[in-house]
Amino acid sequence: MWARFVRHAFAPHSHPTFAIGVVERGLEKLRIGDRTEYVGPGGLVLINPGLVHTGAAAAAGGWTYRVLYPPADLLAEATGAGAPWFGPSVVDDHDAAEAVVAAHRAAEEGDALASSTLLLTTLAGLGSRYGRARRDRTRRRAGARHAATARDVLQARLADPPSLDELAGLVGVGRFALVRAFRERYGLPPHAYLNEQRVRRACALLEAGHPPAAVAAAVGFADQAHLTRHFRRMIGVPPGQYRRKNVQDR
Structure with missing residues (x-):
């Protein structure tokens, strides 16, 4: 995706894939975990x-950026590592940033061979x-099993989610203990995770x-306006514009 945002601020969210982005113009403020990072032109x-x-x-x-969303199995293929993971979240690496931009532009231009080749070499x-x-130390944390069970319930009941009381009862733990364990494991409280x-x-x-x-109805939002509000906070654009490749927020 290529995008330019001026007023929009992304709500706390995560991705099921890696997100690899390069800021082309302007300055972006990122809150990653418990750290605040500022990323300017060429920042990766x-x-x-x-x-x-x-x-x-x-x-x-505002800021303009390009971003790739490679799945974990593609990064594993490119690197030959079973469970690849990035250490730093923000790096200053001109060559790597240029490689990401080149891979993105090749995909943008519809050159399948070049884009797939550049993507794999860039990821490697x-x-x-x-x-x-x-x-991954979360398996050893108290409450991780309860959090995982609650996650499974929420994923299975997107359109008809339980109340917090019901969820805690299904899991077999107190409400406050569940919220604490869930946030520790997934970075969000249960209701925010559900909306994500x-x-x-x-x-x-x-x-x-x-x-x-x-x-909106299929995923459990009350109406299209409800969907649009959450969708824009997390994705940056309304649902009707989501399929557009280039996005601008003025």
């Missing part, structure tokens, strides 16, 4: 799947420079050609 952003972050303009003119280079062994999953499902349905009003 490497967001791991599931990492909660925000984004907003840090200068009057990023993996060799910034890849790390993934350290609804928006992800909405993206897939919109890409399949379903109209926004039908999508």
Whole structure:
């Protein structure tokens, strides 16, 4: 995706894929986990799947950027690593940023051979420079099992979610303990995670050609306006404009 934003501020969200972006103009302010980062022209952003972050303009003119969303299995193929993971989230690497832009432009121009080749070589280079062994300690945290069970319930009941009381009862833990464990595991409280999953499902349905009003009902939003509000906060554009490749917010 290529996009320019001036007024829009992304709500806390994550992606099921990697997000690899380059700021071309302006200045972006990112909140990644518990850190605040500022990224200017040529800055390279490497967001791991599931990492909660925000984004907003840090200068009057907003910011323009290109971003790729490679799935984890593609990065694994490119790097030869079983579970690739990026260490730093923001890096200053002119050559790597140029490689990301070149891969993006090739895809934009419809050159399938060049875009796939450049993408794989770019991912291999990023993996060799910034890849790390993934350290997942959440399995050992108290409450991780409860959080995972609650997640499964929410994913299965997007259109008819339980109340917090019901969810805690299904999981077999107190409400406050569940919210605390869920936030520790997934970076968001249950209600915010639910809306994120609804928006992800909405993206897939919109890409399949379903109209926004039908999508809103299918994923559990009260109406199209409700869908549009959450969709824009997380994706940056309304559902009707989602399939556009180039996006501008003025």
